[in-house]
Amino acid sequence: MxxxxxxxxxxxxxxxxxxxxxxxxxxxxxxxxxxxxxxxxxxxxxxxxxxxxxxxxxxxxxxxxxxxxxxxxxxxxxxxxxxxxxxxxxxxxxxxxxxxxxxxxxxxxxxxxxxxxxxxxxxxxxxxxxxxxxxxxxxxxxxxxxxxxxxxxxxxxxxxxxxxxxxxxxxxxxxxxxxxxxxxxxxxxxxxxxxxxxxxxxxxxxxxxxxxxxxxxxxxxxxxxxxxxxxxxxxxxxxxxxxxxxxxxCVPSQGGGAFLSLALVEQRSNREVPVLRLAYPQGYEVQEEHIRLADSLEWCEENLLPLLNAIPLDVQSFYGMDFGRSGDLSVIWPLVKEQNLRKRTPFVVELRNVPFKQQFQIKCYIISRLPNFLKGADDARGNGSQLSEDTAIEFGFNRIERVMLTEGWYRDNMPLFKAALEDDTFYDIPADKDVVSDVRAFRVVKGVARIPEKRTNEKGEKSGPKRHGDAGIAAVLADYASRQDVEIFEFHRVPPSGSHDRTVQTGGGWRSNKGIW
Structure with a gap:
C-alpha cells in the first residue's frame, strides 16, 4: 500500500x-x-x-x-x-x-x-x-x-x-x-x-x-x-x-572564488585556434544598410570562409552565442564534436558595436556553413531575444535554443561544463588572454558559479573596452547546445529550378528572402 x-x-x-x-x-x-x-x-x-x-x-x-x-x-x-x-x-x-x-x-x-x-x-x-x-x-x-x-x-x-x-x-x-x-x-x-x-x-x-x-x-x-x-x-x-x-x-558558504583554475583552462587551450574580432566605430550604423551588409560579407569571405572550409565534413557542429550591442561584446563560439565525442573549438568570433542586421548576417554565414549543424544556444535576454528569434525562424526552433541565463540554469550547467574541461572532452580554447580571462570570469556567487556584475577590461583594469565574461558565457552555451537532444533530418540537395526557389547558392554566399550571407 x-x-x-x-x-x-x-x-x-x-x-x-x-x-x-x-x-x-x-x-x-x-x-x-x-x-x-x-x-x-x-x-x-x-x-x-x-x-x-x-x-x-x-x-x-x-x-x-x-x-x-x-x-x-x-x-x-x-x-x-x-x-x-x-x-x-x-x-x-x-x-x-x-x-x-x-x-x-x-x-x-x-x-x-x-x-x-x-x-x-x-x-x-x-x-x-x-x-x-x-x-x-x-x-x-x-x-x-x-x-x-x-x-x-x-x-x-x-x-x-x-x-x-x-x-x-x-x-x-x-x-x-x-x-x-x-x-x-x-x-x-x-x-x-x-x-x-x-x-x-x-x-x-x-x-x-x-x-x-x-x-x-x-x-x-x-x-x-x-x-x-x-x-x-x-x-x-x-x-x-x-x-x-x-x-x-541552501547556499553553501565560503564561496566567491574562481570556479575554474587557470591551470585547467590553460591545459585545454591552443595557440593555433584563432579569435576573429570585428569592431565598428561609433556612428557606423547610420550608413546605408546595403553598404554595411557588403562590408560584413566581405569580412566573412576574407576571414571566416577559409576557417569554415577547413572544418572536416564528418563532424557534428554546434554553437553558443552571448549577445551584446554597444556595451558588451557579442561572441559566437562554434563547437565541433568529433568521432571520439570530444568537442573542439575551431575558432571564436567577437563582435563589438556591430549593428543588429550585420550580426544576424554574420551569424547566418557561420551556421549555414558549419558541417552537419545540429544545435545552437543563444543568450536570449534583453535585446538578444530578437536576434535569437530571427535565428530560430531561419534555422528552426528545434535547432536554436533560446536560453534565459537564470541562477537555476547556471546551477545545473556549470558543473557539467567544468567536468567537460576536467575530462578533456571540451578542448582547444583559444590561447588568448582576453578569452581565457572570460572563461575564468565565473565566480561562485551564493553557491552557484556565474558571471558577477562587475565588468573587466580588455587592456587592464583602468583602460580599454569593457568585457563581461562574454566569451566564457558563449563557451558554456556551446557546451550546453552539444548536450541537447536533436532531431536529425536527412536530405538531398535539388538543383535550382527557377526564380521561385527560396534559397539558391550564389558566388557571394547564400541568398534568401532575407539577403545575402
Whole structure:
C-alpha cells in the first residue's frame, strides 16, 4: 500500500494532508541514490521516517528492506527513532517497542549504541552512530542525515554505496556546511554527471509556500493569519543572521572564488585556434544598410570562409552565442564534436558595436556553413531575444535554443561544463588572454558559479573596452547546445529550378528572402 493511501486511511477527511507537498516530493523520488539539500527545520527527516516505516514493515516480495539511519549525534538519532515509532502507531502497524542495544566495534575499546524497531515482516529500522564500519556486511536502505556534518562523509558514502550492488538504497539529507564539504561535492558530481543520483532541493521560502507556517500554527494550536506569515519568516531569517543563506537558502558558504583554475583552462587551450574580432566605430550604423551588409560579407569571405572550409565534413557542429550591442561584446563560439565525442573549438568570433542586421548576417554565414549543424544556444535576454528569434525562424526552433541565463540554469550547467574541461572532452580554447580571462570570469556567487556584475577590461583594469565574461558565457552555451537532444533530418540537395526557389547558392554566399550571407 502506498504512503498516500496509508495517510488517507488514518486521517479524518476534514483534516489537512499529513505531509506537505515538498515532503511528498522527496518521498516520491525513487532512486538508488537520492540527495536532498534543504533548509533547517522543515521536517524532511520526519517525512523520511514516514517512508522508512512503510519500507521496513513491508514483506521482501513487496520491496521491504531493513533501514539503517545514521545521524551525526545521539540527540537527532533518538528524535528520528521516536518519529518512526509515531508513524508505526499512526499506520496501526504491529511493531516492537524501541530497543536500545550495543553492537561490537572493530575497536575493542569502543561500542556502537543502537536503537531498533522490529516489524513482523522480519525487517527492522536501526538507528546508529556515524561510522563507516557500521555498514559492513549490511543490506537495505541507508539514510545519512545532516550528511555535511558527519566526521568522514566521504568514507561513509563509500561504505553506504556498496549496498546498492544488491538492490539497496542510499538517501542523503543535509543542510550545507561550506563549498569544500563532501556533501556539496557530492551534489556537484551528480549535477556534472560524474555520479548517478537524483537531486532534491528545498529552501526555506519554498517550504513556507507549501504551507510550513500553516503547519506550525496547527502544531501550536493557534489560528493561521496570512498577514503574520511574512513577519514570522523575517524573524526566522533575523535569527540566523549572516548564516541564513547557508542555513535556510541552501547556499553553501565560503564561496566567491574562481570556479575554474587557470591551470585547467590553460591545459585545454591552443595557440593555433584563432579569435576573429570585428569592431565598428561609433556612428557606423547610420550608413546605408546595403553598404554595411557588403562590408560584413566581405569580412566573412576574407576571414571566416577559409576557417569554415577547413572544418572536416564528418563532424557534428554546434554553437553558443552571448549577445551584446554597444556595451558588451557579442561572441559566437562554434563547437565541433568529433568521432571520439570530444568537442573542439575551431575558432571564436567577437563582435563589438556591430549593428543588429550585420550580426544576424554574420551569424547566418557561420551556421549555414558549419558541417552537419545540429544545435545552437543563444543568450536570449534583453535585446538578444530578437536576434535569437530571427535565428530560430531561419534555422528552426528545434535547432536554436533560446536560453534565459537564470541562477537555476547556471546551477545545473556549470558543473557539467567544468567536468567537460576536467575530462578533456571540451578542448582547444583559444590561447588568448582576453578569452581565457572570460572563461575564468565565473565566480561562485551564493553557491552557484556565474558571471558577477562587475565588468573587466580588455587592456587592464583602468583602460580599454569593457568585457563581461562574454566569451566564457558563449563557451558554456556551446557546451550546453552539444548536450541537447536533436532531431536529425536527412536530405538531398535539388538543383535550382527557377526564380521561385527560396534559397539558391550564389558566388557571394547564400541568398534568401532575407539577403545575402
Amino acid at each position: 502506498s504512503l498516500e493511501t496509508q495517510l488517507k486511511s488514518t486521517a479524518n477527511l476534514d483534516t489537512p494532508a499529513v505531509l506537505l507537498e515538498y515532503q511528498k516530493d522527496w518521498i516520491g523520488i525513487r532512486a538508488p541514490l537520492k540527495v536532498g539539500e534543504k533548509s533547517r527545520r522543515i521536517g524532511l527527516t520526519w517525512a523520511e521516517a514516514a517512508d522508512n516505516v512503510l519500507v521496513a514493515s513491508s514483506e521482501k516480495k513487496a520491496g521491504g528492506q531493513t533501514v539503517y539511519y545514521l545521524g551525526y549525534n545521539q540527540d537527532m538519532t533518538v528524535e528520528y527513532i521516536q518519529a518512526c515509532a509515531m508513524w508505526a502507531r499512526a499506520y496501526n502497524y504491529a511493531a516492537e517497542e524501541i530497543e536500545e542495544g550495543i553492537w561490537p566495534d572493530s575497536d575493542p575499546d569502543k561500542h556502537i549504541k543502537t536503537y531498533t524497531i522490529g516489524f513482523p515482516s522480519g525487517h527492522r529500522i536501526v538507528a546508529l552512530t556515524s561510522r563507516p564500519s557500521n555498514l559492513r556486511g549490511r543490506q537495505g536502505v541507508v539514510v545519512i542525515d545532516e550528511a555535511a556534518f558527519h566526521q568522514d562523509l566521504a568514507e561513509l558514502l563509500k561504505a553506504a554505496l556498496a549496498l546498492l550492488i544488491w538492490g539497496g538504497e542510499v538517501h542523503v539529507i543535509s543542510t550545507h556546511d561550506g563549498t569544500e564539504n563532501a556533501f556539496n561535492e557530492l551534489i556537484n558530481d551528480i549535477r556534472a554527471g560524474k555520479r548517478k543520483g537524483a537531486l532534491f532541493r528545498c529552501p526555506f521560502r519554498e517550504a513556507v509556500d507549501d504551507g510550513l507556517y500553516q503547519r506550525v500554527c496547527l502544531r501550536k494550536g493557534i489560528e493561521y493569519r496570512e498577514e503574520e506569515e511574512a513577519a514570522w519568516v523575517q524573524d526566522v531569517y533575523d535569527f540566523y543572521g549572516d548564516a541564513s543563506e547557508e542555513e535556510l537558502d
